[in-house]
Amino acid sequence: MRPPITPIPPRKSQYGIDPAxxxxxxxxxxxxTSVLLKELFPDLPEVIYPGAGGVSAVRKATEEALKxxxxxxxxPEHSVNILASHHGFTLxxxxxxxxxxxxxxxxxEARTGCNNIRLRAGVGLRFRETEEYIKRYGLDKHFEGKAxxxxxxxxxxxxxxxxxxxxGIRKIYDADWIVHAHNSDVREVHFxxxxxxxVKPFGMSYARIETRSTYHQNLGPRAANFTARAIFDSPFVxxxxxFASFLTVAPNGIIGVDADSDLYALNDRVTQIGxxxxxxxxxxxxxxxxxxxxxDFPCPVVYVFSAGVIYANFAGANTDLYDLDLPLPAxxxxxxxxxxxxxxxxxxxxxxxxxxxxxxxHNYAWTGYPSAFFSExxxxxxxxxxxxxxxxxxxxxLTYLKHAVVAETTEAAMEFAYKTTGTRKVLIFDGAMGGINxxxxxxxxxxxxxxxxxxxxxxxxxxxxLRQRGIDMSVLGKAAS
Amino acid sequence: xxxxxxxAAVDAEKCRxxxxxxxxxxxxxxxxxxxxxxxxxxxxxxxxxxxxRCPDYAIxxxxxxxxxxxxxxxxxxxxxxxEEICRRARLNPEQIICYCTATRAEEVAAAILQGARxxxxxxxxxxxxxxxxxxxxxxILRLLEAAGIKPEPPKDGWQWYxxxxxxxxxxxxxxxxxxTRGFYFDEDIKLLDRVVAAPLQGRRES
Numbered sequence: 001m002r003p004p005i006t007p008i009p010p011r012k013s014q015y016g017i018d019p020a021x022x023x024x025x026x027x028x029x030x031x032x033t034s035v036l037l038k039e040l041f042p043d044l045p046e047v048i049y050p051g052a053g054g055v056s057a058v059r060k061a062t063e064e065a066l067k068x069x070x071x072x073x074x075x076p077e078h079s080v081n082i083l084a085s086h087h088g089f090t091l092x093x094x095x096x097x098x099x100x101x102x103x104x105x106x107x108x109e110a111r112t113g114c115n116n117i118r119l120r121a122g123v124g125l126r127f128r129e130t131e132e133y134i135k136r137y138g139l140d141k142h143f144e145g146k147a148x149x150x151x152x153x154x155x156x157x158x159x160x161x162x163x164x165x166x167x168g169i170r171k172i173y174d175a176d177w178i179v180h181a182h183n184s185d186v187r188e189v190h191f192x193x194x195x196x197x198x199v200k201p202f203g204m205s206y207a208r209i210e211t212r213s214t215y216h217q218n219l220g221p222r223a224a225n226f227t228a229r230a231i232f233d234s235p236f237v238x239x240x241x242x243f244a245s246f247l248t249v250a251p252n253g254i255i256g257v258d259a260d261s262d263l264y265a266l267n268d269r270v271t272q273i274g275x276x277x278x279x280x281x282x283x284x285x286x287x288x289x290x291x292x293x294x295x296d297f298p299c300p301v302v303y304v305f306s307a308g309v310i311y312a313n314f315a316g317a318n319t320d321l322y323d324l325d326l327p328l329p330a331x332x333x334x335x336x337x338x339x340x341x342x343x344x345x346x347x348x349x350x351x352x353x354x355x356x357x358x359x360x361x362h363n364y365a366w367t368g369y370p371s372a373f374f375s376e377x378x379x380x381x382x383x384x385x386x387x388x389x390x391x392x393x394x395x396x397x398l399t400y401l402k403h404a405v406v407a408e409t410t411e412a413a414m415e416f417a418y419k420t421t422g423t424r425k426v427l428i429f430d431g432a433m434g435g436i437n438x439x440x441x442x443x444x445x446x447x448x449x450x451x452x453x454x455x456x457x458x459x460x461x462x463x464x465x466l467r468q469r470g471i472d473m474s475v476l477g478k479a480a481s
Numbered sequence: 482x483x484x485x486x487x488x489a490a491v492d493a494e495k496c497r498x499x500x501x502x503x504x505x506x507x508x509x510x511x512x513x514x515x516x517x518x519x520x521x522x523x524x525x526x527x528x529x530x531x532x533x534r535c536p537d538y539a540i541x542x543x544x545x546x547x548x549x550x551x552x553x554x555x556x557x558x559x560x561x562x563x564e565e566i567c568r569r570a571r572l573n574p575e576q577i578i579c580y581c582t583a584t585r586a587e588e589v590a591a592a593i594l595q596g597a598r599x600x601x602x603x604x605x606x607x608x609x610x611x612x613x614x615x616x617x618x619x620x621i622l623r624l625l626e627a628a629g630i631k632p633e634p635p636k637d638g639w640q641w642y643x644x645x646x647x648x649x650x651x652x653x654x655x656x657x658x659x660x661t662r663g664f665y666f667d668e669d670i671k672l673l674d675r676v677v678a679a680p681l682q683g684r685r686e687s
Contacts, residue, residue, distance in 0.1 A: 125613040127533035152615050153505045153530055155639050162655055163646045195663035213619035214645040217578070220669025223648050226659065324665055327672045333580055333616070340575040341585070342682035347675055370580040370613060393542070395528050396581040396612045398484055470661040 001033040004437045007430030008093055008305075011298035015126050015366040017386045022364050024410040026294040026428050027437040035443050036435040037252040037307055040450040041280050047253030049092060050433045055099040058254060062103040062245065065259040066111075069243045074177055076113035080242065081175035084121040085205035088183045088247065089133040090299050092433055096254050098137035100247050101181055105143060108179070119147035120172050122205025125396060126300070126368035127151035156208040159237065161230035167208035168231065173240060180244040180263065184270035186278040187303070189321045190312055190332045191216075194274045195469055196225045198246065198267035202237065203228030221334040222324055232263065246270060250277045251308035252434050268471050275465045279322055280450075280457045281307045286317040287449045290423045291442060292414070293378075294361045296430035300369035301362065301400075304429035307436040311360075311429050315374065318354040322465040330354060336373045353377045358421035361413045362387070362404070367394035372403065379420075380404040381413040482552035483582040483608025487527030487542040491518045495539035502531035502540060504639040507614055508605040526551065526604065528611035551608040555587050558594040566590040570620070570627035571649065571677050578620035581612020589624045599632040600625070600641055619645060648673065 004027035010019035026032070038044055048057040074080060082104050088097030105117050119139055121130035130149035134140050139147045150169050157170040172178070182201055192200050203215050203225065215227045231237055244266055245259040250273060260266040285307075295311060297304035302312035313321060316330040328335050330351040338346045353374075360380045367390055374380065380403065382388050388406045391397045407413035418424060426439035438446065466473055489502075489511060498516035503509075510524035511531050518531070518540070532540040555563060567574040567586045574587035584607050589597075592606040600621045604610040610617050622644040625632055634641050648669050656666045 125615060127530075151534060153534065153639060155504070156642050158642065163651055165643060166645055167642050193663070208642070209615045209618050210642055210645050213616050216616050217619045218623075218645065218647040219651075220648045220665075220673050222663070222665035223651070223669045226651075226664045226666075229659070229664075324663055327665075327668065336580060337577040338573075338676055339577065340573075340679075340682035344682060346573055346575065346679040346682075372583070373580070393487065393544070395487070398486070398581075398612075399583070469663040 001440055001443060002036070003034065004028070004032045005034045005432035005435045007428070007432050007437065008297055010364055013132055013298065013366065014128065015300070015368045016298055016364070017384070017390055021384060021386050025430065026296050026361065026363050026410060026414065026426070027430055027432070029411065029414055031424065031439050032426070032428070032437060033440050033443050034432060034435045034437050035446055040284065040446060041277070041454055043454070044252045044277060045250050045255045047250065047255050047434070049096050049254035055095045058096045058099040058247070058257065059103045061257040062100050063107060065245065065257040066107045069259050069261060071108060071111050071242070074108065074112040074114050074242060078114050078177060079116040079118070079175040080108060080114055080177045080179060081118050081120045081172065082179045082181050083172060083201070083206055084119060084130070084181050085201050086121065086123045086126070086129045086133070087185065087187055089130070089137070090303065091183060091185055091247070091249060092253060094133060094137065097183060097247055098133070098139060100245060100257060101139060102142045104179060104181055104245055117143065117146070118175065119143045121147070121149050122169070122172070122201065123149060123151050124369065127153070129368070152207065152209045152212055156210070159231055159234050161234045163226070163230045166214065166227060166231050167210045168206055169208055172206045173236070176240065177242040178240045179242050182244065183247040183249050184273055185249040185308060186274040187310055188312065189274070189278070189282070190316050190329050192225050193222060193324060194271060194322055194465070195222070195324070196229050196267060197274055198244065198263055198270050199228045199232050200225060201228070202232040207231065216333045221328055221332050248273060249308070251281045271469055271471050272466065275322060275462055276457070278308055279461060279465065280454055281309050282313060282317060282321060283457055283461065284446060284450055284453045285309055285314050287453060288317070288356050288425065288427065288442070288445065290356050290358055290421070291425040291427050292359050292361060292417045292421060292423060293357050294363055294426055294428045295365040296363045296428055297365060300366045301371035301374055302369055304365055305431045306427060306429040314427070315353050315357065315378070318356065319351050320461070322461070324468040331373070358423055359417045361417050363410050363413065367391055367397055370396045372397060372399040375400050375403040381407050381416060383407050383410050383413050482550065482584065482588070483526065483611060484548050484550055485527045485608065486545050486548040487529065488522055488525050488545050489520045489527070489529070489531050490541050490543045491520060492539045492541070493517050495537045497537055499536060501534050501536060504637065505530045505534050507601065507610045507640055509601050509635060524605065526608060526611035528614055530614050551606065553588050553592045553595060553606050555591040558591045562594055563587050563590040566593065566624060566627045568677060570623040571647065571673065572620060572623065573676050573679055575681055576676065579609035579612060579617040582608045584609035584617070586620065586624060589621055590628070593624060593628045593630065598630055601635065623647070
C-alpha cells in the first residue's frame with residue numbers, strides 16, 4: 001500500500017480555526033494509505049498540474065488557449081472586468097486558478113493595449129472569502145489595486161431576461177467588457193446537475209440574492225440552473241461578454257485551459273469532462289457499502305474534497321446525481337426544505353442521506369454554509385472545542401453543534417468512530433492531489449470495484465447523461481487544450 | 482426560530498459613515514447618524530451582514546450577554562389562514578424556507594398574520610434571512626404577495642429589489658425552446674405541486 005498523500009494544508013481564514021490548532025491530519029493516523037486515481041481509472045486524462053512545471057504550465061496553457069480568441073472589440077480606452085469565483089481558489093491549493101487570472105490580465109493588456117483591467121471575484125456565503133484570496137495570491141498587486149471581492153448583498157442591477165427581471169451585482173457589470181474566468185470542476189452537482197455548468201456563475205457568483213434565491217427556491221431542482229442561462233442570454237450581458245477562460249479540471253488535476261467566445265460550445269466540452277471523469281468517481285463512491293467520512297480541508301463542511309468529489313455529493317452518492325430522471329438527490333436545498341416538522345420528508349420518495357456514511361469525523365472544516373442538516377442526519381464528531389465555538393458563533397450554523405459531539409483530539413474522534421460504527425473503512429476529504437487518502441480496507445474495496453464502474457459509466461450511464469443534456473457525443477472530438 | 486447570540490459593535494474611530502451597513506442590514510437595525518454607524522441593539526439579529534461588508538472593517542460581532550430567542554408562535558393565529566397563505570404562495574406550510582434558521586413557511590405566514598408587512602419585519606420577527614442573508618428572500622416575497630401585501634424595498638437600500646419568476650410562470654415558448662438541454666420545467670412543476678399538497682406531519686407548534 002502507498003503512503004498517504006500530503007493533504008492541502010489548513011489555511012488562515014476568518015471562517016476557520018487558526019491553522020496551528022489543527023494538530024493532526026486524519027491521513028497521518030495509523031492504517032491510512034492512498035490510491036492514485038490513475039490506478040482506479042487508467043483512462044483519466046494526463047494533467048498539467050500538479051506537475052514538474054508547477055503553475056507555469058497553467059500560464060503557458062492559458063496563453064495557448066487565448067491565441068484563438070478574437071479580442072479586437074476591446075479597445076485601449078475600454079474597461080474590462082475579469083470575473084472570478086471563490087471555488088477556483090480551493091482547487092489544488094488555489095495557485096493554478098490565481099495564475100490563470102493573472103495570465104488573462106497580462107494577455108488582454110498585451111493584445112489590446114487596454115490597461116483598465118479589473119478583477120471582480122464573487123463569493124458564496126462567506127462574503128470576505130475572495131478578499132482573503134486576493135491578498136493571499138498577490139492579485140491586488142498584479143491588478144494594480146483593481147481587484148475586489150463582491151458579494152450577493154452588494155448593490156444590484158436589474159437584468160431583463162426572457163423570464164422576467166433578474167438581478168446581478170452592479171460591480172460585476174460596471175465595465176465595457178466582461179471575461180468569464182472559471183473552472184470545469186463539477187463541485188455542486190447536487191445543485192446544477194451538470195446542466196449548464198459553465199454558465200452557472202451568472203446565476204450565482206455574479207448574481208444578487210434575488211437571483212440566487214430564485215435558483216434555490218423558485219424553479220425546482222432540475223429547472224433551477226435556467227436562471228443562469230436567462231441572465232447570460234440577456235441582451236445586457238451579451239452586449240458585454242467578451243469570452244470565457246476555463247481551467248479544465250479532472251479528479252486527478254488540471255488538464256488544461258479552454259477558452260472560447262462561444263460559452264455554450266465550451267459548456268458542451270466541460271459537460272463531457274464532468275460526466276465522464278467525475279461521473280466515474282461519484283459512481284465509484286456510490287459503491288462504498290459503509291465508511292467513516294473524515295472532513296479535513298480548508299472550506300465549509302459540504303465543500304471538502306476527495307478526488308474531486310465534495311462531501312455534499314458523497315452524502316448523495318446513494319443516488320445517481322447525474323440522472324435527471326431522478327427528481328431529487330439525497331441532498332440539495334430543495335431536499336432539505338422538504339423535511340416536515342416530524343423530521344420526515346414530506347414526500348415518501350425523497351431519498352435519505354447516503355446510509356453508507358456511518359459517522360462523520362469533522363477534523364477540520366469551515367463555517368459559512370448552513371450545515372446543520374448534515375449533523376442532524378449523520379452522526380458527527382467535531383474535533384476540538386475551538387471549532388465547536390466557531391460554529392456556535394456562525395449565524396448560518398447555530399444548531400450544527402446541537403446535533404454533534406466534540407472530541408478533544410483527532411485520535412480520540414477516530415477511535416470513537418471505529419468503536420461505535422464497527423467499520424474500519426475511512427474516506428478522507430482532505431484535497432489530496434492526484435489521489436485519494438483512505439484507510440487500507442477502503443482502498444482494497446475501491447480498487448476492486450473501479451473496473452466495473454468504469455465500464456458501466458462508459459457504456460451505460462455516460463450516453464444517458466449526455467443525451468439528457470442534449471450533448472451530441474459525436475461533436476466532442478474537440479477536446480480541451 | 483433563531484437564537485440571536487451576537488450583536489454588531491461599531492468602532493467609531495474606524496467608521497467613515499459610508500452607509501454600506503445601513504444598505505445591507507436585513508432588519509434595518511443600523512443607521513448612520515452624525516456620520517457614524519449606530520446599532521439598535523434591540524433590533525440587531527446578529528447576522529453579520531454589516532460586519533462582512535463594511536469597507537473599513539469598523540464593525541465586529543460581539544457575544545451577547547443574554548441571547549435572544551426570536552420566533553413567532555404559529556399556534557397564536559388561525560392555522561387555516563396560515564395554510565391558505567402558504568398554499569397560495571405554492572409552498573407547503575411545513576416547508577423550510579430559510580436553511581440557516583430552519584424557519585418554515587408557516588412561521589412566516591404567521592408573522593404576516595401578526596402584522597409583518599415587509600421582508601424586514603418578517604426577518605425581525607422570525608430570524609429568517611439573518612443567517613446566510615442570501616437564499617430566502619423569494620419565498621418571503623411570495624408569502625407576502627399571497628397575503629395581498631406588496632412591500633416596497635427600503636429607499637436607497639440594497640436589502641432586496643423584487644420578486645422574480647417561479648417555475649409555474651415560465652412561458653411555454655421558453656420551455657419549448659430549451660426542452661432538450663436538461664431543464665425539466667414541467668417535471669419540476671409536478672414535483673413541487675406534490676410537495677405543496679403533501680399532508681402536514683401533525684405537529685403544529687412553532
